[in-house]
Amino acid sequence: MPTFKLDGKEITAEPGTSILQAALDSGIEIPHYCYHEALTVVGSCRLCLVELNNSPKLVPSCAQNVQDGIEVRTHSDTVKQARESMLEFFLINHPLDCPICDKAGECELQDYTFKYGSSHSRMVEEKRVRPTKDLGGNILLYRNRCVMCTRCVRFYEDIVGESYLTVEDRGYRSDISIFPGKGLTHKMTGNIVEICPVGCLIDKDFLFNARVWNLETTKSVCPGCSAGCSINLQHKDNKIYRIRSRQNTQVNQQWICDDGRYLYHRYEKLERIGFPKKRGGEKLNNTSWAEALSIISDRLALVKRSRESEKVAVVGSAFATNEENYLLYKIFHDEIGCDKFFVYNREAEGEDEVIKSGFTVYSDKSPNYYGAKLILGERTDFWSEIKNGNIEVLYFLNGDIDIKVTDQQKELLKKLDFLFVQCVAMNDLVRLANVALPTAYFAEQSGSYVNAKGHVQKFQSALKPPSETKEGWQILADLYKTFNGGVSFVSVGDVVNDMAQNVSAFKDISFFKLGDEGLRIR
Template identity: 35%
Template sequence: NHPLDCPVCDQAGECGLQDYSYQYGRGHSRFQEQKVKSPKKDLGDHIYMYSDRCILCTRCVRFTDEVSASKELMVDGRGNKATIDIFPGVPINNPIASNVIDLCPVGSLLDKDFLFAQRVWFLKSTPGIDPLTCSGDNIWVEHNQGKLYRVKPRENAGINTWWITDEVRYGWKFVHAENRLQAPARREHGMMVEASWEAAYKQAIRVIKSNAESGKKTALVVSPMLTTEEGFALVEAIRAIDPSTALFLGPVPIDGEDRSFPNPAAGKPFVMRAEKAPNARGIRRVLEHFGGFKEFGTLVRNIGEFGAVVVTGNYPSDWVTSETQSTLGGKDLVLIDTHETSLCGGASVVLPSATFAEKSGSFENVDHIVQHFDQAIPTQHASKTEGQIAFDLRDLVAGRELSEPFVTGGVQIVDEQPGQVPAASDAVTMIRGELFDDAGVRTAMGAFDAFASYADLERAPEAVLVESDMAMVEL
């Protein structure tokens, strides 16, 4: 009864039934009977079911019985009228429900969020690590032409086995949010105005130095959303400006309690973590290496001791409370963040940074397992990674030029003729400098005992492309 929906089916290109049909199937159908047509069903917040494509393998039913233990799905009916369905009034909305989409071998259970968004053969898969919680779950970040389209689980028997939470699967939308900071800004005559990176950097350095020279301390708040390499580079850069800078760990969000799911095939439960920060342990390791740190709440209570405050954010949503805003609002604030928050209006300098998908580095999870992930897409707008910002500040303090790969001056190609080198209206100026490289920072970190586990960290394996074995024929 399976329909020939391949040209319009979202599963096309990654469908097990397609593979088997090509390898073992006939070129024509022997089916003479009337095919059974079944309606499309809305099973929950994230899942559509195209019932006529279902082959009744019951993988999804077993998942809700054995792994999530929520038992929303069942086989309803008998014979050729049997279908997968939910119990009346009980949608499949458990926290790991969308794993049934990955389990479905055909295009029956489909992701509402990804439906008709992209053909899968256009997508590029980059290995990533859960950027939202401390679990360290392995993921594939799938993207095309600089835009994320979906996140899927990447198998790791020692951590997440085959699953991820719906929170991680759908929590990446902030990467392309409309409130992303798009360019550096600095305060001039009481107003925030857009500035070049160099001008913003120089004002940030002036703010920190002037406070230090007047006897006021500098505070650096390092977010647990940053990679370990970025945290290391940032502390070095700010202490190159003010060696007495005090270190603080940014807020570590906690939402409820950990929740476990049976996952009997793995021999251990799958755990949904309540700690909503991917690298609090890695950042703590960095701050302890540089002489110790205090929690963010201590800074809020003792804010009067500090003149300049450098704050990193990179949280997926607005993390600034009214208390934080009122406390930091009266200080010389250098804000390094991905999205516009209520702190932006009161800052001296705002530097736009990159999200997890726009950088590479390592996170240390709740079990102190260090894992590497790769950059999936280019940095959005004019943002830079926190690591690159740290390197740029360090270069300017040392009297070097900014570390940019190249700077162009409005290049326009004119009078292009076959066989001729095209002329340009403006010259292209190349500025050589050191770019942030997480592997290089890890090598430097490896010289210290505290980072022994980082020295030989292997890169995450790349996606294995499956090439068709179909013979080429002349048309």
């Protein structure tokens, strides 16, 4: 492996690594715009120039690979002067509108100018002013802020495999343009806002909504399909302001699709259940958690006493966490003696969509079908069991906010003696329940999912659920307590530890060991 000197420090890097990447890997910042680790190298912005002992001129460090014995200087006076001049060029026509720019606080033009630029401008000429372009979909192009790095153009060519954007004209007149007849409606489009190093590409969904330094970030997992992309939830005052991708080479590279990016709006519009509910004749009335849980535990205790556990069934969910599905199994199998476990999943939607980089948007829109099956088994057809009169008491755990219950299925549910439902929002299941328990959705709870490739990832709660709504694992831990002499699980990590001892697929897993990127379990 080539060994070379970087600012006097000896560094070893893989052959074929650029000087820029080797520097970044060893914690030395070289400012850059056109270089992006996932895209082809074009060496066009000239901001990454460094001094090399065997070259009479400065070289672009993104386009020069490491070689044995070379000496690189990234902070010499010549380099500093070149950087300062390049930044002066980038700012010639820039409107310096950071106070109203959404990128402020995470902008590489702002940061580099502060660190490496000049404190004043020699520019006395009028600036060129170009109107903002709407590129279609959610994307606005603030043309005066562009540094012409072409990351956005290359994203479509290298990652998506289709051309949407191009550079029109040359030199001073260069402009980012969309191919005629196209709008930026491709499912992967939101990523260009993330990789644009400056405030040129702006997402209308976030426009003027918040200053980024006021947002908190919580690591999470997208529940939009069985890819389970790693995401960051960015939130403030118990509200999500945006979802950003989180790098995970084993899962989503560093991208997310727009279905997942804007998914949080779906949850904002839900009619939440509000309070635990119990049936009184035709009506559902609000009740306390203690009463709701005691109705369920009394009914289940009666089943146990009268040795009628074969009448009880449990429907776990591909939309619920491993911890929720596991606790269901623990209560109903270990405490009640039930052996009828099913997994609810929605019909897949169309075909999987695979782009050039291999990133896939799955047609299975559940985040945890694989995890739920590992815990509860492969049975899914609980409707025929109800139809055949084999189920009288049903506990239905449902995390799918788009569940559709047909009229025929409603009639089947009415045949049950007892229907207990744990649900995120009001729907037909809740309306037919004897007891309904309001549960949190993914951003309001902690837990883990297993994606379509068998990769298990954890996520943490970012928001507080509404006051009488609880995290799903907590509801089930409270129910478990009623059978276990008041003793139960105190954290989601506790549940994972127990699951690791009792479900072979999760052997040796702990919430801590899952780390930020998760683990492959098959």
